[in-house]
Amino acid sequence: MMYITILVCAGITFSLRAFPFLCFRKREMPAWLHQLGQQLPSAIMAILVVYCLKDIVNFSSSGKAQVLASIVVIITYKWKHNTFFSILSGTICNMIFLHLL
Amino acid sequence: MKKEILKTAFIKSIPILCSYIFVGMAYGLMMNEAGFYWWHTLLISLVIYTGAFQFLLISFLQTGTPLLTICLSALLINSRQLFYSLTFIDDFNRMGKKKWYMIHTLTDETYAVNCTLPSQNKKDIMPWIAFFSRCYWMIGGLLGSFIGNLVPWNLEGIDFCMTALFIIILMDQCKKIENQKIACIGFIVGILCLLLFGTRQFMLPSLILTSFFLLYRSWREI
Numbered sequence: 001m002m003y004i005t006i007l008v009c010a011g012i013t014f015s016l017r018a019f020p021f022l023c024f025r026k027r028e029m030p031a032w033l034h035q036l037g038q039q040l041p042s043a044i045m046a047i048l049v050v051y052c053l054k055d056i057v058n059f060s061s062s063g064k065a066q067v068l069a070s071i072v073v074i075i076t077y078k079w080k081h082n083t084f085f086s087i088l089s090g091t092i093c094n095m096i097f098l099h100l101l
Numbered sequence: 102m103k104k105e106i107l108k109t110a111f112i113k114s115i116p117i118l119c120s121y122i123f124v125g126m127a128y129g130l131m132m133n134e135a136g137f138y139w140w141h142t143l144l145i146s147l148v149i150y151t152g153a154f155q156f157l158l159i160s161f162l163q164t165g166t167p168l169l170t171i172c173l174s175a176l177l178i179n180s181r182q183l184f185y186s187l188t189f190i191d192d193f194n195r196m197g198k199k200k201w202y203m204i205h206t207l208t209d210e211t212y213a214v215n216c217t218l219p220s221q222n223k224k225d226i227m228p229w230i231a232f233f234s235r236c237y238w239m240i241g242g243l244l245g246s247f248i249g250n251l252v253p254w255n256l257e258g259i260d261f262c263m264t265a266l267f268i269i270i271l272m273d274q275c276k277k278i279e280n281q282k283i284a285c286i287g288f289i290v291g292i293l294c295l296l297l298f299g300t301r302q303f304m305l306p307s308l309i310l311t312s313f314f315l316l317y318r319s320w321r322e323i
Contacts, residue, residue: 002141002162003144004168005161005162005168005171006144006145006148006149006158007148008168008171008172009149009154009158009171009172009175010148010149012172012175012176012179013149013150013151013154013175013179013182014204014205016176016179016180016182016183017179017182017183017185017186017204017205017207018186018201018204019183019186020183020186020187020190021186021190021193021194021200021204024190029190032316032319032320033187034190035319036187036312036315036316036319037187037188037189037190038188039283039315039319040184040187040188040312040315041188041216041274042271042274042275042280042281042283042284042287043283043284043286043287043311043312043315044184044185044212044287044308045213045216045267045270045271045274045284045287046271046284046285046286046287046288046291047287047288047290047291047304047307047308047311048209048213048267049264049267049268049271049288049291050288050291050292050295050307051291051303051304052263052264052267053264054295054300054303055300057295057296057300058300062258065258066261066264069261069264069265070264070265070268073264073265073268073269074268074272077268077269077272078272083266083269084115086265086269087116087262087265087266087269090261090262090264090265090268091119091258091259091261091262091265094258094261095256095257095258095259095261097258098257098258
């Protein structure tokens with residue numbers, strides 16, 4: 001039973017990812033949907049940031065640490081413009097803030 | 102040439118490496134504690150391969166939740182991936198047989214990194230990023246089930262690297278005025294939905310509403 005459940009879930013997950021491809025296999029994708037696909041990255045990235053920082057609504061210490069660390073990422077990236085430097089300093093600050101808060 | 106591509110793919114995937122190894126380890130450890138074996142962890146990570154839902158599935162399998170409930174949850178939680186596919190329809194369609202593998206391996210994280218690739222060798226780099234990320238996720242899971250108990254868990258908070266990457270990608274995209282407006286819509290809708298629907302269920306309504314607003318905006322401009 002457990003293996004059936006796992007396989008069914010795998011099927012559902014794959015079908016969802018493949019859905020747009022299956023819909024437009026034979027026919028051309030309409031221009032409006034194409035344009036939406038091109039606009040979505042910026043919107044999705046903003047929603048993913050909200051998703052990552054969602055714990056702040058409970059005012060939990062991990063939520064507060066993440067918001068503070070995000071500010072570190074924004075400031076260091078504006079300053080140095082180096083992806084790895086900002087990820088590293090943000091992550092280290094987040095771990096320190098978690099211990100302090 | 103191939104070496105260059107592998108190198109770029111690896112460097113681009115380093116934030117995913119940090120995130121997947123540690124989140125994967127947490128997953129492997131939780132699976133162990135719930136009474137599952139390492140091959141269960143490996144099988145689920147191999148065939149399902151999606152973060153949030155895999156964690157939820159642990160408690161479902163443990164408590165013997167009805168299959169229909171599990172299916173509905175899978176449908177609701179994972180339908181956000183459908184929106185991710187929309188961006189890469191053209192790119193994946195040009196990849197021949199690799200297309201199905203690319204569809205299967207599209208996650209929040211690989212989507213974000215794929216959005217940052219230059220268009221010239223995108224087609225060659227994306228499959229490697231997908232492959233590396235999948236390896237990280239499975240290695241993380243295995244490490245968790247074998248040595249999860251030995252790791253000092255004050256490594257907590259290291260998964261922030263992915264949040265940092267999302268913020269940086271967003272900042273880069275927002276150099277274009279047009280993207281700033283789009284990101285603003287996503288941000289505001291995301292926060293409103295978070296307050297309305299709570300932390301567990303807000304992703305899907307946010308994506309649907311944001312898409313609706315974006316479509317309305319383009320329709321008005323015509």
